Amino acid sequence: MQTQLAPQYQGTSDGMAAEAILRKCVHCGFCTATCPTYQLLGDELDGPRGRIYLMKQVLEGTVPTRKTQQHLDRCLTCRNCETTCPSGVQYGHLLDIGRKLVDQQVPRPATERALRWSLKEGLPSPAFGPAMAMGQMLRPMLPKALKNKVPAKQSAKHWPTRTHERKVLMLAGCVQPSMSPNINSATVRVLDAIGVQTLVVPKAGCCGAVKFHLNDHDGGMAQMRANIDAWWPFVSRGVEGIVMNASGCGVTVKDYGYILRDDPAYAAKAKRISELTQDISEWLPELSQKLHGRVKAKASRIAFHPPCSLQHGLQLRGGVEKYMGELGFNVRLTGCEPHLCCGSAGTYSVLNPAIAYQLRDRKLGHLNSTFGPDKPDQIVSANIGCITHLQSGTSTPVRHWVELLDEALP
DSSP states (O other): OOOOOOTTTTTSHHHHHHHHHHHHOOOOOGGGGGOHHHHHHOOGGGSHHHHHHHHHHHHTTOOOOHHHHHHHHTOOOOOHHHHHOTTOOOHHHHHHHHHHHHHHHSOOOHHHHHHHHHHHHHTTSTTHHHHHHHHHHSGGGSOHHHHTTSOOOOOOOOOOOOOOSEEEEEOOOSSHHHHOHHHHHHHHHHHHTTTEEEEOOTTOOOOSHHHHHTTOHHHHHHHHHHHHHHHHHHHHTTOSOEEESSHHHHHHHTTHHHHTTTOTTTHHHHHHHHHHEEEGGGGHHHHHHHHTTTOOOOSOEEEEOOOHIIIIISOOOSHHHHHHHHTTOEEEEOSSOTTSOOSOTTTHHHHSHHHHHHHHHHHHHHHHTTBTTBOOSEEEESOHHHHHHHHTTOSSOEEEHHHHHHHTOO
16 A cells, blocks of 8 residues: 655654554455444444545544544454454554544543543552452442443462472563452463462563553553563573463563664564463463373363454464363364454443443354353453453353463372
């Protein structure tokens, strides 16, 4: 796609990156067929191709409008279109640039600004934990919309204390320790069972995704640099990897090398951090081999929802079903639209609840038919956002797959 950058964008990092991405697009429209918002709304401007045209116009000097902003806001950033695209268009990177440029020119209503500020400052804040604890205590009295975002209180169970020669780092995350603490401790116990010690560095906090995707790029990158600083002494001593058990965080940390590519002080370190980052599902081949015969899987029907960040962002597909099956679990992927987003998408379900809940209910309908007339006994996923969002629409337990593996260990 030919693009003539406006003078203010020529020679800038954002301008050059956007132009390179746009030039790969052949406007074939294959992406529209797999875009969740286009599926629901049927508007070309609410699909990847239409949004690409909108961003191209802005980069060429057209003044964006509130309508432009809303069409970009309605994107889930699921990156399904990247999986579909035959030309390798990095739509997610382009959208980050487009949203930033539009927000610089289009003021938001005061209520919208306040909500977005509260999300980007509140979710990564140390105050989030106490606030969540209070919400869980008052959960029976909360209105439904708020209760949907407050999972029932969960025990983290025990944290292994053994030391091993093999060591990995793990990002605790900003909301997961308060919302579902057992995911982290289960991950540590599972790795401990194969002789791997997990280290959590207290100074490594939010991955930076919340702020970055709410157009506070400076704030998001500051969090990324802080994580790199916290991890670097351990990286220098030779940890095997940096394990992520929330694929939404994983896809962001995997992108540190790209996001900080122009930072002379951090570019090389960020690239190394990205290279070391692994989703916990990437450990499943070794887990399956070493835990074979030790796992006592319950005879239950388990439907798996692969998060968009896992299957489209990290391009990891098929591993959970395959290796959990080898370990004795009856895990299945739904046969209908397994590629489509559940509607969680980070803060999307708060900012665009109508679309988010339509997608949730559509996804749950497909998950419930995974085993034909018999509903699944459990639904598993690989990202805290998806787990919480799906659980708000069903009484069927929704959990992280690593929790099931942990429970089946002797």
